[in-house]
Amino acid sequence: MLLGFLEELGRAARIASLGTVNVFLPPFRLGLIIHQMEFIGIQSLPIILLSSLFTGAVFTYESYEAFHLFGAQGYVGGTVGVAITRELAPTLTGLLVAGRAGSAIAAEIGSMRVSEQIDALNAMAVDPINYLVKPRLIASTLTMPMLTAIFDLVGILGSYLVAVHVLRLSPPEFTVRLQDWVDWDDVLAGLFKATVFGFVVGAVATYKGYYTEGGAAGVGRATTTSVVVASVVILILNFFIAYFVTSSVSG
Amino acid sequence: MSWPTRAELAAKAAQMTRDPVTGEVAAIRYVGVYKAFGTHEVLKGLSVSIPRGKITAIIGRSGTGKSVTIKHVMGLLRPDQGQVWVGDDELAAMSDRKLRTVRNRFGLVFQNAALFDSMSVFDNIAFPLREHTRMRRAELQAKVRDMLALVGVHHAEDKLPSELSGGMRKRVGLARALVRDPEFLLYDEPTTGLDPILTAAIDELVVHTHHARPGLTSVVISHDMAAVLRIADKVVMLVDGVLAHEGTPDYFHASTDPLVVQFLTGSLHGPMKV
Numbered sequence: 001m002l003l004g005f006l007e008e009l010g011r012a013a014r015i016a017s018l019g020t021v022n023v024f025l026p027p028f029r030l031g032l033i034i035h036q037m038e039f040i041g042i043q044s045l046p047i048i049l050l051s052s053l054f055t056g057a058v059f060t061y062e063s064y065e066a067f068h069l070f071g072a073q074g075y076v077g078g079t080v081g082v083a084i085t086r087e088l089a090p091t092l093t094g095l096l097v098a099g100r101a102g103s104a105i106a107a108e109i110g111s112m113r114v115s116e117q118i119d120a121l122n123a124m125a126v127d128p129i130n131y132l133v134k135p136r137l138i139a140s141t142l143t144m145p146m147l148t149a150i151f152d153l154v155g156i157l158g159s160y161l162v163a164v165h166v167l168r169l170s171p172p173e174f175t176v177r178l179q180d181w182v183d184w185d186d187v188l189a190g191l192f193k194a195t196v197f198g199f200v201v202g203a204v205a206t207y208k209g210y211y212t213e214g215g216a217a218g219v220g221r222a223t224t225t226s227v228v229v230a231s232v233v234i235l236i237l238n239f240f241i242a243y244f245v246t247s248s249v250s251g
Numbered sequence: 252m253s254w255p256t257r258a259e260l261a262a263k264a265a266q267m268t269r270d271p272v273t274g275e276v277a278a279i280r281y282v283g284v285y286k287a288f289g290t291h292e293v294l295k296g297l298s299v300s301i302p303r304g305k306i307t308a309i310i311g312r313s314g315t316g317k318s319v320t321i322k323h324v325m326g327l328l329r330p331d332q333g334q335v336w337v338g339d340d341e342l343a344a345m346s347d348r349k350l351r352t353v354r355n356r357f358g359l360v361f362q363n364a365a366l367f368d369s370m371s372v373f374d375n376i377a378f379p380l381r382e383h384t385r386m387r388r389a390e391l392q393a394k395v396r397d398m399l400a401l402v403g404v405h406h407a408e409d410k411l412p413s414e415l416s417g418g419m420r421k422r423v424g425l426a427r428a429l430v431r432d433p434e435f436l437l438y439d440e441p442t443t444g445l446d447p448i449l450t451a452a453i454d455e456l457v458v459h460t461h462h463a464r465p466g467l468t469s470v471v472i473s474h475d476m477a478a479v480l481r482i483a484d485k486v487v488m489l490v491d492g493v494l495a496h497e498g499t500p501d502y503f504h505a506s507t508d509p510l511v512v513q514f515l516t517g518s519l520h521g522p523m524k525v
């Protein structure tokens with residue numbers, strides 16, 4: 001059990017480090033990177049837009065009640081803004097991308113493994129790490145903060161719409177605290193986390209796919225475990241990054 | 252049992268520089284190769300040489316490790332014990348860069364074609380050229396079309412592998428292996444699953460390709476005994492993960508060994524059980 005875990009960890013580290021080293025090794029695969037960014041980024045947009053809009057909306061709706069008790073409904077905008085930019089946007093984006101793009105990456109590479117397409121790459125003297133892993137790793141690392149930034153904007157928009165049009169706050173009531181409380185540090189902290197999560201999703205998905213064995217069932221296992229592992233790692237890392245790196249308490 | 256040391260294996264390899272069947276220089280040498288998957292031992296000390304410039308056929312029952320054997324030549328699999336030599340180089344001792352240059356001298360036709368399913372037929376065949384040469388578009392196009400014509404696949408350039416029949420996939424895989432004019436061509440069951448006419452056409456193609464390229468070393472895994480005995484210069488028979496018999500087709504024709512007789516005639520009666 002422990003041995004299995006260590007072996008897994010070793011494999012993941014191997015793929016992640018080889019993939020990272022390959023970033024600096026030719027061929028650079030710009031075309032493939034852009035293609036992957038489109039796959040991970042553009043195709044995740046609808047789900048990110050929807051999730052962020054409704055996350056902002058529901059968070060505002062729920063917290064309004066509490067603030068309203070103390071007549072402090074003006075705090076809603078600021079509170080929701082900080083929560084979204086620091087926590088909700090990077091974490092939810094990470095989880096959503098792990099579910100949508102990470103699983104697809106693991107499935108694609110896994111099926112290339114079991115149908116010997118990775119052997120074929122090797123046989124043609126093309127390094128599968130450089131050709132398959134690197135573009136996905138880079139694309140997922142770069143795309144995640146972009147999607148998170150969109151989550152930030154749309155989430156706050158969702159919050160604004162609910163606050164102003166449903167809860168009948170006046171627009172300034174919402175925006176003053178938002179501007180006061182949310183500063184660049186919050187946004188950047190969120191985007192930093194998102195970048196780390198992007199790397200995690202890319203690394204977990206490619207390594208799960210790369211080491212797939214056992215035919216179609218194996219591809220299924222690789223797909224599922226890539227989502228589970230990436231999600232858990234994101235949630236755990238989220239705490240440690242908050243604690244050690246981006247915390248405003250200790251900072 | 253103690254394993255032989257690297258030096259002992261190398262010494263053994265040095266004694267195998269000439270292929271005993273054809274008298275040619277041994278282009279590929281397996282020296283005491285062991286390979287297991289988990290507890291399942293597949294190769295159990297295989298030693299055999301592949302003569303340069305000749306057609307060598309590997310025969311043996313399903314699951315004896317023919318595909319595994321062929322994958323060792325290009326470092327797609329690594330032996331647990333023993334050595335694989337390509338020319339004067341031992342694979343395990345090679346740097347990654349050296350291994351890449353060796354792989355570049357090979358063309359491998361996979362048993363299941365192993366085409367890239369996200370790419371069109373054209374892109375599949377163009378792939379090795381795009382990766383390793385700076386060919387211009389027009390030249391590349393001409394080369395790919397030549398290959399498609401050679402293997403008899405027409406009007407399928409833009410199709411995806413999933414839209415092809417099994418036989419067509421096989422031929423596209425063949426075209427992809429041929430496109431860079433390799434020194435070594437390895438065919439893993441190029442005709443299994445094709446109709447009789449296509450089978451004859453591919454056998455013909457193997458022979459034709461071989462003779463059109465002086466110095467080409469061909470290795471064919473096949474279950475088609477008639478074709479093997481017709482086209483091969485040397486036949487290697489694997490049984491239970493080791494070399495059971497090697498010889499010219501005439502040797503196999505003349506053999507009275509019950510294993511050989513049973514295999515060649517496809518009989519249910521003999522030492523091999525179903």
Ligand SMILES: Nc1ncnc2c1ncn2[C@@H]1O[C@H](COP(=O)(O)OP(=O)(O)OP(=O)(O)O)[C@@H](O)[C@H]1O
Nearest residue numbers: 288293311312313314315316317318319320362440
């Ligand atoms: N990657 C692998 N993992 C686990 N077992 C494997 C692997 N590759 C091959 N084997 C096992 O090794 C044995 C030999 O397989 P191989 O594909 O070489 O057979 P073969 O002689 O080519 O048979 P066939 O004529 O049916 O193609 C089989 O029992 C197979 O299950």
Ligand SMILES: [Mg+2]
Nearest residue numbers: 317318362439
């Ligand atoms: Mg086989």
